[in-house]
Amino acid sequence: MYAFGPSMILTLHPSGNVALAERISEISRGDVVILQSPQDPNKLLIKRVIGVEGDCVSFVVDKDESRRTIVVPRGHVWVEGDYTQNSRDSRTFGPLPYGLIQGRVLWRVWPFQDFGPIGPTTT
Amino acid sequence: MGIQNLIWQVTKKAFTGGIIGITISDRFCGVVPVRGDSMSPTFNPQRDSYLDDYVLVDKFCLKDYKFARGDVVVFSSPTHYRERYIKRIVGMPGEWISSSEDVIRVPEGHCWVEGDNRAFSLDSRTFGPIPLGLIRGRVTRVVWPPQRLSKIGG
Numbered sequence: 001m002y003a004f005g006p007s008m009i010l011t012l013h014p015s016g017n018v019a020l021a022e023r024i025s026e027i028s029r030g031d032v033v034i035l036q037s038p039q040d041p042n043k044l045l046i047k048r049v050i051g052v053e054g055d056c057v058s059f060v061v062d063k064d065e066s067r068r069t070i071v072v073p074r075g076h077v078w079v080e081g082d083y084t085q086n087s088r089d090s091r092t093f094g095p096l097p098y099g100l101i102q103g104r105v106l107w108r109v110w111p112f113q114d115f116g117p118i119g120p121t122t123t
Numbered sequence: 124m125g126i127q128n129l130i131w132q133v134t135k136k137a138f139t140g141g142i143i144g145i146t147i148s149d150r151f152c153g154v155v156p157v158r159g160d161s162m163s164p165t166f167n168p169q170r171d172s173y174l175d176d177y178v179l180v181d182k183f184c185l186k187d188y189k190f191a192r193g194d195v196v197v198f199s200s201p202t203h204y205r206e207r208y209i210k211r212i213v214g215m216p217g218e219w220i221s222s223s224e225d226v227i228r229v230p231e232g233h234c235w236v237e238g239d240n241r242a243f244s245l246d247s248r249t250f251g252p253i254p255l256g257l258i259r260g261r262v263t264r265v266v267w268p269p270q271r272l273s274k275i276g277g
Contacts (some may be wrong), residue, residue, distance in 0.1 A: 036254070036256035037232065037256070038232050038233065038254040038256065039230075039231050039232040040231070040232045041188040041232060041254065041255040041256035041258075042187060042188060073202070074202050074203075075200065075201055075202035075203055075204055076201070076202075097199075097201040097202075097204065097253075097254060097257060098204040099198075099199035099200070099201065099204040099256075099257045100254055100256045100257060
């Protein structure tokens with residue numbers, strides 16, 4: 001799959017990558033996932049899973065710099081882009097239902113200089 | 124041997140048939156049973172009948188997620204993603220829904236679903252509006268039992 005955009009800058013290039021994704025395994029904390037946007041089902045986003053159901057997640061609301069804490073409800077996950085300054089993610093649209101996740105990103109195929117696995121920590 | 128050859132032929136045909144069947148039911152349409160009576164009397168109108176209704180689910184609508192108020196849809200539960208529910212869309216993005224105490228606006232990219240049998244239905248009045256991306260298909264007809272064959276209007 002072809003991915004572009006600024007929200008995962010530390011892990012993926014903003015101007016384009018081709019990566020391999022899989023749908024078989026269970027998603028856990030730290031995975032980079034492809035998901036359907038809850039704001040538009042025709043758009044696919046790539047974000048990192050920060051928290052799974054039951055986790056307590058703390059985040060800063062961009063608009064007024066206040067810190068909020070939320071417990072991720074059952075059947076949902078909390079996703080954030082690696083580059084939080086420019087990312088539309090769970091801090092905007094709330095916890096994401098698990099059913100919207102399309103797959104887990106495994107491996108970067110192109111650009112070739114960075115061929116290799118995409119892992120649980122930002123590279 | 125003749126028997127081994129026969130078994131191999133049958134296996135190959137079954138495997139091919141299986142792949143074709145799975146592709147069709149994944150992308151084009153499938154038949155699913157309706158469990159429970161949250162959509163009574165549209166589906167399963169008698170509480171203790173032995174036969175559950177089977178319905179045809181169309182998946183072409185998933186290309187661009189164009190739905191309308193009144194569509195009956197199959198969707199993955201927002202709280203238990205492995206379970207599928209069948210309910211009717213009663214609110215599209217931007218519309219206002221009145222619930223027990225207040226009026227709620229359906230956010231963009233979401234829809235409000237309710238069962239036709241409001242007293243016995245677990246739906247958006249409990250788990251809130253659902254993202255359209257959770258929808259897995261639209262119900263177009265009842266295909267079983269034969270005496271209940273019918274088209275479900277929009």
